[in-house]
Amino acid sequence: GAGVSQSPSNKVTEKGKDVELRCDPISGHTALYWYRQRLGQGLEFLIYFQGNSAPDKSGLPSDRFSAERTGESVSTLTIQRTQQEDSAVYLCASSRGGNQETQYFGPGTRLLVL
Amino acid sequence: GQNIDQPTEMTATEGAIVQINCTYQTSGFNGLFWYQQHAGEAPTFLSYNVLDGLEEKGRFSSFLSRSKGYSYLLLKELQMKDSASYLCAVSSNTGFQKLVFGTGTRLLVSP
Numbered sequence: 001g002a003g004v005s006q007s008p009s010n011k012v013t014e015k016g017k018d019v020e021l022r023c024d025p026i027s028g029h030t031a032l033y034w035y036r037q038r039l040g041q042g043l044e045f046l047i048y049f050q051g052n053s054a055p056d057k058s059g060l061p062s063d064r065f066s067a068e069r070t071g072e073s074v075s076t077l078t079i080q081r082t083q084q085e086d087s088a089v090y091l092c093a094s095s096r097g098g099n100q101e102t103q104y105f106g107p108g109t110r111l112l113v114l
Numbered sequence: 115g116q117n118i119d120q121p122t123e124m125t126a127t128e129g130a131i132v133q134i135n136c137t138y139q140t141s142g143f144n145g146l147f148w149y150q151q152h153a154g155e156a157p158t159f160l161s162y163n164v165l166d167g168l169e170e171k172g173r174f175s176s177f178l179s180r181s182k183g184y185s186y187l188l189l190k191e192l193q194m195k196d197s198a199s200y201l202c203a204v205s206s207n208t209g210f211q212k213l214v215f216g217t218g219t220r221l222l223v224s225p
Contacts (some may be wrong), residue, residue, distance in 0.1 A: 004156075031195065042118070042201070042215035043157075057136070077214070098166065100145055101211065105156035 002026065004106035006092050012014045012112045013082055021077040025094030032075050033103060034067055049075060050097055076087045082085065082113045116140045118216035120202050125222045126192055134187045134219045136202035144205040147213065148176050148187045151199045160187070160200075189221075197223045 005024045025032050034046040040072040042044050045059040049069040060066070064082075079086055089110050095105040117139045139217070145164040149157035163169055163178035163185060167182040175188040187200055199218040205211045 008196055033211075033213075035215075040217070040218040043203075043213070045214070049214065095211065098211070100205075102147075102159045102161070102162065103213065104159070105149075105212065107156045 002092050004092055004104055006090075006109050008080050008109055009107065010110045010112075012065040012114065014026070014114055015084060016081055018078065018080045019082055019111065021079075021111070023075045023077070023092030023106060025073070025092070025095075026104055028072075028096070029104075030097040030102075031095045032069055033095075034075070034077050035091045035093065036061075037089045037091060037108070039076035039088070046077070046090075061082050069099070079111075082111075084113050087113045088110055116204075116206060116214045116222070117201070118204060118214055120200075120216040120219045122217070123220045123222070125224065128192055128223055128225050130192050131183055131190050132192060132221065133148055133183065134154060134189070134200050134202075134221065136185045136187070138183050138185070138204045138214075138216075140204050140206040142189075142206045142209070143180060144207065146176075146185050147203045149201040149203065150185055151218065157201055166214075173210060183219070192223050194225070196221050197221060200225055 032049045033044040050055040065078045067077045089108040091108045092106045095101040095103045148160040151157040153188045174188045176211035200218040201218045203213040
């Protein structure tokens with residue numbers, strides 16, 4: 001498809017389990033972002049990838065969170081030993097890079113930790 | 115610190131005009147974005163302002179005053195489908211587009 005895609009769309013897991021979320025950016029977009037949106041709150045920046053440069057991980061809330069991206073393609077966000085406070089919508093966005101380029105968002109993964 | 119303020123909720127009538135305000139205090143400024151987000155869906159881009167003034171795009175306009183740390187989104191000829199959350203986001207970093215989002219304004223358009 002032409003847009004950003006994410007999978008799974010919904011994920012229910014038990015506290016303490018690990019989860020892996022996937023993002024497929026728009027083809028040709030060099031920049032990829034992960035955000036978290038808790039219920040009733042704004043989007044929180046988590047991590048940024050640009051081409052082959054080292055990612056900016058300044059938004060990751062704890063060392064249980066990690067993300068990888070291979071080149072300029074798919075990215076995975078991994079949450080280890082999930083906690084109930086991790087329940088949120090995880091949104092991925094991509095852009096052509098550059099600080100004035102529009103970010104295009106995927107539909108998100110709704111994570112519920114029981 | 116970084117702070118973006120928007121009203122939590124607004125209501126308006128179909129056909130009317132509504133203005134959604136956003137004030138910001140960020141450590142840097144490299145542009146302000148407005149996104150629309152329907153319930154359960156991804157945010158979609160509406161507008162981008164980096165210079166002071168009004169940007170008009172169809173029924174939607176966005177205004178920026180950098181000296182006041184202030185922006186508004188103006189929606190004209192409201193339609194029922196405009197019921198959504200409107201997110202104000204500031205690009206606060208020059209290195210890359212690190213967006214700081216407000217909590218969003220939920221707009222309800224009634225007949």
